Amino acid sequence: MKSRRQFIKSSLLGxxxxxxxxxxxxxxxxxxxxxxxxxxxxxLAATEELIRSGKKVICLEASNRIGGRALTDNQIFGEPYDLxxxxxxxxxxxxxxxxxxxxxKFNLYKERSEEMYxxxxxxxxxxxxxxxxxxxDGIEASIVxxxxxxxxxxxxxxxxxxxxxxxxxxxxxxxxxKDFTDYSCKDYNFDYEIPESAPWHCxxxxxxxxxxxxxxxxxxxxxxxxxxxxxxxxxKVSTDKGEIxxxxxxxxxxxxxxxxxxxxxxxxxxxxxxxxFSKISMGHYNRITFKFxxxxxxxxxxxxxxxxxxxxxxxxxxxxxxxxxxxDSKLCMCDxxxxxxxxxxxxxxxxxxxxxxxxxxxxFGNKIDKDLIKSHAVDWSSNPLFLGSWAxxxxxxxxxxxxxxxxxxxxxxxxxEATAKEWGTVAGxxxxxxxxxxSLI
Ligand SMILES: Cc1cc2nc3c(=O)[nH]c(=O)nc-3n(C[C@H](O)[C@H](O)[C@H](O)COP(=O)(O)OP(=O)(O)OC[C@H]3O[C@@H](n4cnc5c(N)ncnc54)[C@H](O)[C@@H]3O)c2cc1C
Numbered sequence: 001m002k003s004r005r006q007f008i009k010s011s012l013l014g015x016x017x018x019x020x021x022x023x024x025x026x027x028x029x030x031x032x033x034x035x036x037x038x039x040x041x042x043x044l045a046a047t048e049e050l051i052r053s054g055k056k057v058i059c060l061e062a063s064n065r066i067g068g069r070a071l072t073d074n075q076i077f078g079e080p081y082d083l084x085x086x087x088x089x090x091x092x093x094x095x096x097x098x099x100x101x102x103x104x105k106f107n108l109y110k111e112r113s114e115e116m117y118x119x120x121x122x123x124x125x126x127x128x129x130x131x132x133x134x135x136x137d138g139i140e141a142s143i144v145x146x147x148x149x150x151x152x153x154x155x156x157x158x159x160x161x162x163x164x165x166x167x168x169x170x171x172x173x174x175x176x177x178k179d180f181t182d183y184s185c186k187d188y189n190f191d192y193e194i195p196e197s198a199p200w201h202c203x204x205x206x207x208x209x210x211x212x213x214x215x216x217x218x219x220x221x222x223x224x225x226x227x228x229x230x231x232x233x234x235x236k237v238s239t240d241k242g243e244i245x246x247x248x249x250x251x252x253x254x255x256x257x258x259x260x261x262x263x264x265x266x267x268x269x270x271x272x273x274x275x276x277f278s279k280i281s282m283g284h285y286n287r288i289t290f291k292f293x294x295x296x297x298x299x300x301x302x303x304x305x306x307x308x309x310x311x312x313x314x315x316x317x318x319x320x321x322x323x324x325x326x327x328d329s330k331l332c333m334c335d336x337x338x339x340x341x342x343x344x345x346x347x348x349x350x351x352x353x354x355x356x357x358x359x360x361x362x363x364f365g366n367k368i369d370k371d372l373i374k375s376h377a378v379d380w381s382s383n384p385l386f387l388g389s390w391a392x393x394x395x396x397x398x399x400x401x402x403x404x405x406x407x408x409x410x411x412x413x414x415x416x417e418a419t420a421k422e423w424g425t426v427a428g429x430x431x432x433x434x435x436x437x438x439s440l441i
Contacts, residue, residue, distance in 0.1 A: 031246060032247075033050070033055040033248070035058055035248075035250075036057060037059075039067070039068065040069060040429060042252040042436075044059070044214040045429075046059075046252065047219070047437075049437035051217070053437075055441065058220060060244075061219050061222075065221070066219055069085060069417075070084050070207045070210040074205075076374070076376050077291055079329055080205035081376075082206050082207055084206075086201075086206055086333075087201070088200040090195070090196060093195065094427045096206070096210065096426060106209060107202070110200050112300075116304060117303075117304045117306065119305075120305065122363070135163050135164065139157065142157055143156065147189060149185070149393075149396050150186075150395050151181050152172070152180040153179075153181045156180060160313070162308065165308075169309055169337075172337070172338055173320075173321075173337025173341055174335065176392050177282070177283020177337045178337075178338055179338040179339055182394060183392045194422050203328070206426065226240065228251075228264070247411065250414070250436055254416065255278075255281065256388040256391070257385065257386070259282075269412075273408060279393065280392065280418050281394055282386075282387055284388055285335060286352075286378060288333075288356040289334070289377070290332045291331055294371050296324050299325050301326070301327060302326055304321065304323055305324055316340040317340060318340050319340075341381070342388075346379070346381065346382055349376075390418070390423070392423070401419075405419045413439075416429055
């Protein structure tokens with residue numbers, strides 16, 4: 001595949017909680033050096049770093065588990081199923097790959113580089129003729145070359161081509177979680193100077209690997225932060241379990257959560273800072289997953305399937321990219337994104353599954369119904385703890401990346417994937433947590 005960010009080609013509520021032994025109790029009388037808010041990759045990495053440096057730290061997590069947008073479930077399909085992050089991008093430098101390959105219970109492997117993409121136009125499998133990939137290359141090159149803070153919709157060629165909607169889905173929804181009108185070409189190029197290498201996979205699930213890496217980090221689960229009072233010399237953090245005081249705090253929640261106003265600040269944060277939460281806005285990338293008895297049984301693991309989407313050049317292509325047989329699981333993951341992917345999942349799990357099946361029937365025929373064992377859909381966009389998949393700058397809003405990263409009053413710090421150099425990834429979130437903790441120390 002020619003995507004520079006291949007990893008991304010890629011109603012959590014009610015899931016079985018992951019067991020986590022080191023739960024500590026909030027002690028309202030106790031002061032901390034630092035309160036870390038959120039126990040995704042960024043918050044866990046920051047907490048680890050702070051503990052290592054001898055700081056008195058507490059990590060607060062609203063949900064009943066750690067890992068955030070990296071989440072492996074083992075019950076739904078009876079085997080590891082990543083509902084969020086799947087690809088360990090840039091494997092050569094990815095901290096989770098470097099950690100996991102040393103642990104015998106995890107099977108990590110590099111994604112094969114030979115041909116692994118099937119293209120369909122209706123039920124017809126078509127050869128990967130240069131014509132189709134020429135459209136892909138032309139669109140991507142136009143975004144990369146632009147380097148201006150404008151949307152791809154202003155510069156991309158081939159808008160009348162019959163494969164345009166498919167390529168829009170791949171370079172828009174799959175890579176950015178956004179449609180061509182909703183992100184900045186400058187941000188697409190931004191900071192991605194990390195040496196590129198092939199993505200890796202973890203058969204036991206990326207989410208499980210994140211949990212394993214941080215299994216000894218203490219986290220106060222089921223504790224939602226509602227308010228941060230920074231009117232004094234430190235911070236007073238109000239949660240649904242009481243108030244906690246510290247000298248400083250690190251916020252690692254998504255920009256979707258920050259922009260939603262679920263966490264109030266007293267006094268208000270500076271205007272530009274508040275604006276950065278909605279200007280580095282969340283994209284949408286959700287997952288509808290199927291397990292069939294026979295279909296895909298013989299397909300090589302980690303294959304991809306694209307089909308001709310015909311949405312008549314609409315704002316948001318109505319279709320998805322398909323990952324077949326990730327880590328030999330025989331699952332089929334259909335990932336819709338952008339506005340279409342957000343609205344589809346909002347219409348409910350069954351409606352999303354029905355759409356997925358109807359699209360697959362166009363390719364494989366009506367008989368697939370009989371072959372279906374189980375299906376599942378996950379909506380990250382509506383989940384109040386995330387409100388999207390990963391963030392990127394809106395057109396004309398590139399400057400807000402730096403504003404988002406900056407600390408306020410030398411006591412409210414920000415980490416998380418949206419602040420990372422390798423943004424939109426678990427590895428980037430991890431790095432941002434480490435870097436922010438070190439700067440604070
Ligand atoms: C479907 C999907 C597929 C993806 N695919 C990939 C991929 O293949 N590879 C990859 O590298 N990345 C992928 N990503 C992106 C990656 O998952 C994220 O960039 C990364 O996990 C973000 O980590 P984080 O620590 O910044 O944030 P989060 O993981 O969101 O952690 C923040 C935590 O804060 C908690 N929280 C929220 N509100 C509050 C509150 N008020 N009080 C206390 N706690 C709160 C949340 O519950 C959460 O646990 C994908 C994401 C999605 C959704």
